[in-house]
Amino acid sequence: MLKRRLLTRRWVALMLFLPLTLGLFTLLVVMPMFEAANFSFYKWNGFGPPTDFVGLRNYDDVLTHRHFFTAVKNSFFVIAVSLLVQLPLALWAALALVANNWGISMIRTLFFLPYMLAEIAAGLMWRFVYDGDYGLVPAVGETLGIDTPFVLGDKFWVMPAIMLVIVWKYFGFHMMIYIAALQSIPREVIEAARLDGVSRWKITRHIRIPMIRSAILISVFFAIIGALQLFDLIIPLSGGGPSNSSNTIVSFLYQFGITRTKFGFGGAVSMILFAVCVIITLAYRHFLLARKWD
């Protein structure tokens, strides 16, 4: 009797706690991806059900699209600079700012602040910094006697300029991840090494950095996923221009798939991006788990 009442209670609780979440999640996260997988095989402008089956044509069109190639190249550029410049800079700052005192936490807060601003606000702000007529870059160039190009209108300079904004906005985020990990290293470990006369650099190189490997791994992961979904910063800065030279995968998807209502084509872009994200996430988990075995 009591057991039955408990079972009923469990049933009632589950019926209250689960279905809404499950329904919403299935309807808006899982189902749309299945639908995209389906309509990416059709030539479809979104009206009525997709009927014009074209097989892999959309995928072929995407992968051979000149601007898609540029978008992928730009993503690789962002990932490369993130890994080679942004993360080392963040790690350097984290090592300097790991202590907990008033002054240092002020600096930490300042460095983390850009991460909290909306991409749109940060993008517009830097659009002004780079502006050829009223911006800071030409003003500084003028005082130094250098003729600065209008960086965001220049095919060569536009990506480095965007990259600088990315570093400005996100290095504090990576720094915070490192600081949290550095602070969780047991004090005794470093204390012991110091008593043994190990130099500060060697402590950093052989103890502190190896001990925050999983934090470094996750920040690499975030840097890659962030580069793949980069969009909000691109629109206010360059809008993907000049002549599509600064598109990212998502801004390519937006311009060529969504605004032109080529939904089959856009579906193919979505599926490719989806596949890449899933592979990277699974690879990351694999590395994280593999680490636990050694």
Add this chain to the structure above:
Amino acid sequence: MAAIGKRRFYRPSGLSIGQCVGLCIIALFVIIPLYATALGGFKTLGELRSSPFDLPQSWNPQNFIGIITESTFFRSLWNSLYVSVATVALTVVLSSMTAFALAHIRFFGQRMLTSFLMVGLLFPAATAVLPLFITLRDLGLLDSHLGIILAQTAFSLSFSILLFHNFFKDLPKELIDAARMDNCGYIQIYWHITLPLSLPIIATVSVFAFVTSWNNFLLPLVMLNTPEKYTWPLGIMQYRGEYGTDWTKILAYLTLTIIPAVAFFLAAQKYIISGLTGGAVKG
């Protein structure tokens, strides 16, 4: 002297000269765009060009007054606030209930369901924006705030459930067992025991969902057509479209949107960082 010098060198909290110089350069790099933006709203276009780093000649609030007295500014902020608060409320309710069921009630298919709900961690919302657009259109939720609220909630569920689940698992099991002994139902346990103990994690999840929603641009851009429904990132892009190169106006607008963001950040910093590191490191 030498000994003191050496001790200072070994002190982990003491900064070397190289570090001080480096940190100062980074600090300037971070501050300068913010500083120029904050002052730019008070300047004239000529001043922007001729003296970009100086204080404005007169603190003319004309640009700010112009924006505040226009109805579009507060309307877009209000829209954003409404969408964000609704997203937060829905996210917290749904993900805490689900995480409670997954952590404390045993049922068939529990592990499978957990894995299923974690699928959302595999790909960012930007990937799904096109099929999401089509789904919301078919549901008749295009150009409505409700559509955005539901979509944002759906995409924040995985991460929020993960945070709640980790937290609930660490709550003392004796509390829940004791309550069960006292013939307390699951719903009562959830409401009277688990939730009151979970305020820190509720705060973390709320702050995260709020900031993500408040800053979201892509989803509203794709979903909303009516300017009256625009959230503030769409509003500021529209303003920029209207005033083109009148940067003093745009910088004033930017300053007005950044001030609440900075205030919120300073107030909620603790929760932001704990969510970041808790979620990230355990992830």
